[in-house]
Amino acid sequence: MPLPKRIPRSGSAKSKDASSVVTQRILANRYAVEKKLGSGNFGTVWMVKDSKAKDEKEKKKALKEIPVGDMQPDETLEASHEAKLLRNLDHPGIVKFYDSFIDGEFFCIVTEFCDGGDLGSKIVEYRERSQHLQEGQVLEWLIQLLLAVQYIHDRRVLHRDLKSNNIFLRNNMVKLGDFGISRILMGTSDMASTFVGTPYYMSPEVLKHEGYNSKSDVWSIGCILYELVTLDHAFQGQSLMGIMYKIVEGDLPPWPEEYSNDLGSVFTRICEKDPAKRASASEALKLPYISKQMEMLKNTMMGKHIAKAQRDTVNRESKQLATALKENQRIEEIRRESEEQKWKNLSPRERMRLRKQMEADMKAKRIEVEMQQQFLANKASYSENKQHQNPFETQLLNAHWAKSRSKSTGAPPAKGSASNRQHSQPDISRPMTAPLGGSYERHAADEESDEDSSDDDVIIPHRHTMHGYRDDRPITPMQNTMIYNPDRSSLDFKDGIPETPDLAETYYSQFEDDFEAEAEDDGEATLVAAEETEDLIHYMQTALNQADTTLRSSTMVADDSTLDAFGPSVRDIRIKNLRAEAGRKLGASQFEQVYQYLKRVRFPSVPSAASTLNEGEIMRGLRQIVNNPNDCFIVDQLLFLEAQADMSNKL
Numbered sequence: 001m002p003l004p005k006r007i008p009r010s011g012s013a014k015s016k017d018a019s020s021v022v023t024q025r026i027l028a029n030r031y032a033v034e035k036k037l038g039s040g041n042f043g044t045v046w047m048v049k050d051s052k053a054k055d056e057k058e059k060k061k062a063l064k065e066i067p068v069g070d071m072q073p074d075e076t077l078e079a080s081h082e083a084k085l086l087r088n089l090d091h092p093g094i095v096k097f098y099d100s101f102i103d104g105e106f107f108c109i110v111t112e113f114c115d116g117g118d119l120g121s122k123i124v125e126y127r128e129r130s131q132h133l134q135e136g137q138v139l140e141w142l143i144q145l146l147l148a149v150q151y152i153h154d155r156r157v158l159h160r161d162l163k164s165n166n167i168f169l170r171n172n173m174v175k176l177g178d179f180g181i182s183r184i185l186m187g188t189s190d191m192a193s194t195f196v197g198t199p200y201y202m203s204p205e206v207l208k209h210e211g212y213n214s215k216s217d218v219w220s221i222g223c224i225l226y227e228l229v230t231l232d233h234a235f236q237g238q239s240l241m242g243i244m245y246k247i248v249e250g251d252l253p254p255w256p257e258e259y260s261n262d263l264g265s266v267f268t269r270i271c272e273k274d275p276a277k278r279a280s281a282s283e284a285l286k287l288p289y290i291s292k293q294m295e296m297l298k299n300t301m302m303g304k305h306i307a308k309a310q311r312d313t314v315n316r317e318s319k320q321l322a323t324a325l326k327e328n329q330r331i332e333e334i335r336r337e338s339e340e341q342k343w344k345n346l347s348p349r350e351r352m353r354l355r356k357q358m359e360a361d362m363k364a365k366r367i368e369v370e371m372q373q374q375f376l377a378n379k380a381s382y383s384e385n386k387q388h389q390n391p392f393e394t395q396l397l398n399a400h401w402a403k404s405r406s407k408s409t410g411a412p413p414a415k416g417s418a419s420n421r422q423h424s425q426p427d428i429s430r431p432m433t434a435p436l437g438g439s440y441e442r443h444a445a446d447e448e449s450d451e452d453s454s455d456d457d458v459i460i461p462h463r464h465t466m467h468g469y470r471d472d473r474p475i476t477p478m479q480n481t482m483i484y485n486p487d488r489s490s491l492d493f494k495d496g497i498p499e500t501p502d503l504a505e506t507y508y509s510q511f512e513d514d515f516e517a518e519a520e521d522d523g524e525a526t527l528v529a530a531e532e533t534e535d536l537i538h539y540m541q542t543a544l545n546q547a548d549t550t551l552r553s554s555t556m557v558a559d560d561s562t563l564d565a566f567g568p569s570v571r572d573i574r575i576k577n578l579r580a581e582a583g584r585k586l587g588a589s590q591f592e593q594v595y596q597y598l599k600r601v602r603f604p605s606v607p608s609a610a611s612t613l614n615e616g617e618i619m620r621g622l623r624q625i626v627n628n629p630n631d632c633f634i635v636d637q638l639l640f641l642e643a644q645a646d647m648s649n650k651l
């Protein structure tokens with residue numbers, strides 16, 4: 001959508017180059033427009049720098065400008081109200097909503113900037129490179145999506161427009177974005193959005209006009225899951241109607257054999273045609289395959305997170321040590337300079353004695369430095385080893401996690417976390433210290449819990465690592481099928497995230513290549529990633545702890561309509577209502593023209609040129625009858641229901 005020319009505002013920043021006076025656009029006195037990210041059906045999105053951001057990591061933001069033309073302020077009230085609701089959503093899997101305001105003829109929405117772009121574009125990239133996504137990666141994103149959807153449903157919020165283009169990536173975490181404000185402003189319904197977009201993600205109940213509910217969001221997640229594994233849409237057809245029929249009447253598409261049947265069953269559960277039988281987001285998270293993978297993902301993330309925190313500490317300490325050494329050196333130089341003066345005045349015997357004494361001092365200093373360096377190296381190797389933990393160590397990790405989290409956030413350890421649980425296994429939460437360069441053994445006395453143990457204490461697993469430490473851990477059997485596919489020249493982890501630590505490491509390193517390189521490697525990105533990882537782990541832990549199997553989200557959501565049996569009488573009433581509504585909207589004569597035109601092109605009695613028109617051509621045809629073809633969608637729905645009624649009457 002072309003952006004109208006803007007008059008530079010007062011306070012606009014100017015380029016330093018006077019020869020090319022470029023005026024930077026600043027909105028709401030704080031958002032400096034940096035670059036265009038793209039345009040969609042409803043407006044244009046810009047990357048902006050927020051001069052009033054609370055901290056560095058929130059400086060970059062995305063600003064969407066939606067033209068509202070001559071709308072009166074009260075007409076944008078609903079959008080402002082929606083914006084207020086969205087501001088309260090705070091979850092690592094949801095694009096943070098910061099601000100909304102009206103600027104001239106635009107309604108502006110300010111959100112978190114996602115450096116990885118949207119998932120739809122990522123899928124297109126993969127398809128164009130003829131690559132596929134690893135099952136582990138698909139699972140990781142699916143779990144993140146389900147957690148985010150569970151979060152909004154618990155807060156009685158429905159997304160209503162979940163599709164891969166509305167899911168964004170930041171630090172390789174997926175985030176739900178683009179909640180329905182644009183559609184509210186445009187006055188378009190859920191159904192009408194198919195006219196400006198696509199019906200690929202719309203659920204059967206929505207297409208059958210039975211009302212949108214929380215399960216409709218879950219259906220869309222199922223369509224996104226299918227898109228992730230096939231890089232194509234789950235339901236396809238030659239025309240809009242064709243796609244709609246596939247969704248409502250057709251079978252689920254075949255599950256690709258490259259991906260596990262376990263994941264295929266998850267797809268079947270979240271893409272049940274009948275919303276009453278379809279799993280809710282929280283039920284999907286409790287499916288055995290998902291919860292097992294979530295537990296592993298959580299542990300791996302926790303291990304990595306803690307290891308990173310410890311590496312940071314080691315780096316900080318190394319820096320402090322280097323500074324202290326430099327300072328020592330400088331003092332030493334000053335001393336030497338003054339000594340040299342004295343030196344000249346000494347007798348040869350006195351000089352000899354002093355030289356010996358200085359050599360002894362230097363040797364002692366060297367040993368001291370080496371010891372400190374050895375200590376830091378041990379700590380670093382401990383951090384590395386922590387990523388290669390066995391299930392027994394998970395308990396320790398949980399305890400360490402809960403402790404470090406409550407320390408850093410002041411929050412109590414998550415309910416059910418290791419530190420809150422009664423230990424049924426031997427407690428390994430007591431860290432062991434080891435003599436420098438010595439071997440590391442666990443003693444009987446160490447089996448007792450010690451809450452006061454210092455974070456600086458070190459445990460070294462019993463395995464011969466690259467640093468030469470002994471490691472007696474049993475090697476766990478390989479539980480993941482690993483397939484090497486020469487065409488793809490990469491490892492396939494068919495069953496998701498491998499359980500064996502070494503494989504898990506290999507598995508993760510693949511994504512590091514793929515995605516971490518894309519993430520900005522600055523302090524800001526790292527900081528955000530660390531905070532979000534913490535939050536995500538917390539949500540995963542909470543989901544895993546939720547023992548209740550009661551239906552929660554699906555019955556709590558505000559506009560969950562009770563799903564009525566879609567019997568003939570209900571359908572007839574709906575048809576009657578739609579007819580009346582369309583007549584009111586279009587006027588009797590235009591309604592008749594549109595109805596006849598759409599009937600001819602959608603359901604030709606004999607194949608004709610009209611039956612091969614694509615959606616763009618149909619839109620052009622409608623424009624010759626009405627000003628706004630969007631108004632005709634209701635007629636499309638009417639025809640769709642009438643055709644359904646016709647079919648069931650013939651049965």
Ligand SMILES: Nc1ncnc2c1ncn2[C@@H]1O[C@H](COP(=O)(O)OP(=O)(O)OP(=O)(O)O)[C@@H](O)[C@H]1O
Nearest residue numbers: 037038039040041042045062112113114117118165
């Ligand atoms: N928060 C964001 N961070 C980074 N990029 C974004 C953000 N929001 C949108 N974009 C990018 O801006 C472009 C336009 O997005 P927009 O949401 O307006 O359109 P769309 O999703 O393509 O279509 P639609 O209008 O149907 O939602 C897309 O390329 C999208 O990836």
